Amino acid sequence: xxxxxxxxxxxxxxxxxxxxxxxxxxxxxxxxxxxxxxxxxxxxxxxxxxxxxxxxxxxxxxxxxxxxxxxxxxxxxxxxxxxxxxxxxxxxxxxxxxxxxxxxxxxxxxxxxxxxxxxxxxxxxxxxxxxxxxxxxxxxxxxxxxxxxxxxxxxxxxxxxxxxxxxxxxxxxxxxxxxxxxxxxxxxxxxxxxxxxxxxx
Numbered sequence: 001x002x003x004x005x006x007x008x009x010x011x012x013x014x015x016x017x018x019x020x021x022x023x024x025x026x027x028x029x030x031x032x033x034x035x036x037x038x039x040x041x042x043x044x045x046x047x048x049x050x051x052x053x054x055x056x057x058x059x060x061x062x063x064x065x066x067x068x069x070x071x072x073x074x075x076x077x078x079x080x081x082x083x084x085x086x087x088x089x090x091x092x093x094x095x096x097x098x099x100x101x102x103x104x105x106x107x108x109x110x111x112x113x114x115x116x117x118x119x120x121x122x123x124x125x126x127x128x129x130x131x132x133x134x135x136x137x138x139x140x141x142x143x144x145x146x147x148x149x150x151x152x153x154x155x156x157x158x159x160x161x162x163x164x165x166x167x168x169x170x171x172x173x174x175x176x177x178x179x180x181x182x183x184x185x186x187x188x189x190x191x192x193x194x195x196x197x198x199x200x201x
Contacts, residue, residue, distance in 0.1 A: 009197075010190030017186020021179050029164045046167065047160050054155035058148040071145065075138035081130045088126045092119045 027044055034043040046053065097115045101107040158166075168175070 009194050010187045013190030013193065014183045014187035017189070018179055018183030020186075021182030025175050025178060029160075029167075032160045046163065050158075050160070050163065051156060054152045057155055058150075058152035061151050062148045069142065071147075072138040072142040075141055076134055078134070080134050080137075081127060084126050084130055084133070085123050088122045089119055092122050 028046050029044045031043055032047045034041050034048070036042075092115055097110060097118065100110045155163075
C-alpha cells in the first residue's frame with residue numbers, strides 16, 4: 001500500500017470533516033431562494049423557515065419572558081414624580097392661574113403668592129397619585145402591547161441578508177468551533193482508519 005497515501009489519510013479525512021461542516025453551516029442560509037436540483041427543492045433552512053422562526057421566537061418571548069412581568073417591572077422603575085410635578089406646576093401657572101387672573105373680580109386676588117399656595121396643594125395631591133398612576137400605566141402597557149405580533153412581524157420583515165448577518169454575529173464563534181470540530185473528528189477518523197489498515201496489512 002502506498003505509504004504516502006497512508007500518511008496523508010488523516011489529513012484528507014480532516015479536510016473532508018471540515019468542508020462538510022463548513023458546507024452544512026453555509027446551507028443554513030443558502031440558497032436564499034428555493035432551487036430545483038434533480039427534482040428536489042433545496043433552500044437554506046433559515047430562509048425556508050423564517051416565518052416559523054419568527055412565530056416560535058415570538059411565542060417564547062411572550063410565554064417565557066413576559067410572563068415574569070418584565071415590562072411592567074421596568075416601567076415601575078421609572079421615577080415619574082418629577083414629570084408629574086412639572087405638569088402640575090405648568091397647569092397651576094399657565095393653565096388654571098392664567099384663567100383665574102383673567103376673570104373679573106376674582107383675577108385681582110390671584111397673584112404669585114396665591115399661585116404658590118395652589119402649586120403646593122396641587123403638588124401634594126399629585127404626589128399621592130404617582131405610584132397608583134405608574135402602576136396603572138405599567139399594567140396597561142403590559143396588557144395592551146402585543147409583543148407576540150411585534151416580534152413576529154419584525155423578524156418576518158427582516159431582509160434575508162440582514163438576518164444572516166445577525167445570526168452570524170451572534171453565533172460566529174460557535175460556527176467556527178463546529179468547523180474545527182469537524183476537521184478534528186475527521187482527523188481522528190483518519191487515524192483510526194490508518195490503524196485499521198496497518199493492522200489488516
